[in-house]
Ligand SMILES: Nc1nc2c(ncn2[C@@H]2O[C@H](COP(=O)(O)OP(=O)(O)OP(=O)(O)O)[C@@H](O)[C@H]2O)c(=O)[nH]1
């Protein structure tokens with residue numbers, strides 16, 4: 590329970606900027622006013638501003654208009670409640686849990702464009718799994734960027750150290766700088782099998798979704814993992830940067846074409862007023878957002894829970910008003 594509470598407050602504080610950009614102005618605009626067309630236009634503008642996207646905004650505003658015409662909504666405050674309910678209804682219950690292999694090791698492939706937050710997210714996932722008592726092996730498949738292996742190595746070391754004696758270690762498998770990332774993926778899977786590790790997480794180099802050869806390289810990494818461990822990768826997670834706005838939708842489409850993304854992790858939600866992009870992603874694709882990143886420490890990863898997310902987005906917060 591304490592854990593869940595901690596996650597909720599993290600999500601809530603992570604969404605502070607979005608809340609200030611979306612919910613706080615909406616609340617002040619809507620309070621005490623009659624719901625008329627001018628007010629609906631203001632709601633529309635606020636949604637677009639928070640990166641909810643044109644399609645989802647049209648749908649949400651359309652539903653407010655409809656409810657107003659039918660007489661179900663007359664006051665500004667009602668529109669806010671209506672909006673919350675409509676938003677929550679966009680996510681039917683889905684399995685957003687991490688898919689684990691029936692027989693370990695589970696293999697998770699992490700991909701995304703440059704700087705989206707892949708390596709940090711890899712460390713966060715490792716910390717989460719470690720806290721569940723699972724041993725983790727990180728595969729440093731970013732052989733491209735100087736310093737990338739070191740970055741992951743530092744994380745593996747830090748996570749192992751802070752877990753203390755008796756806790757499962759976080760292993761690292763690395764290759765030569767400039768070497769073949771698929772070879773590292775193979776070695777990582779191989780080592781995980783021989784060491785009896787529970788979960789392998791393959792951190793890959795950032796690549797633009799427009800770079801065909803690099804997208805093919807990602808497919809090769811995936812195929813090599815599958816060759817060594819039948820059924821792998823069990824998850825292909827695309828890390829999107831929440832601050833990148835509508836471009837994230839394009840990335841989701843292209844990465845999915847190349848490597849069948851099974852889940853999205855939306856990182857850096859704490860650093861943007863564009864938390865509405867979660868809604869835009871939902872409108873554009875069926876790929877579930879499985880986790881959200883709300884900071885730079887290993888604990889700053891939260892499972893995406895639509896109801897809690899919408900509540901956090903519209904929470905009234907004294908701290909916000911003071912800020
Ligand atoms: N505020 C915030 N910062 C984050 C989050 N996730 C990652 N970052 C920061 O974003 C920067 C890039 O993160 P990395 O994990 O190195 O990104 P990457 O995708 O591995 O980058 P490349 O390997 O160079 O493509 C770092 O400064 C991270 O600390 C997050 O959820 N919130």
Ligand SMILES: [Mg+2]
Pocket residue numbers: 707708709731737792793794795
């Ligand atoms: Mg990286």
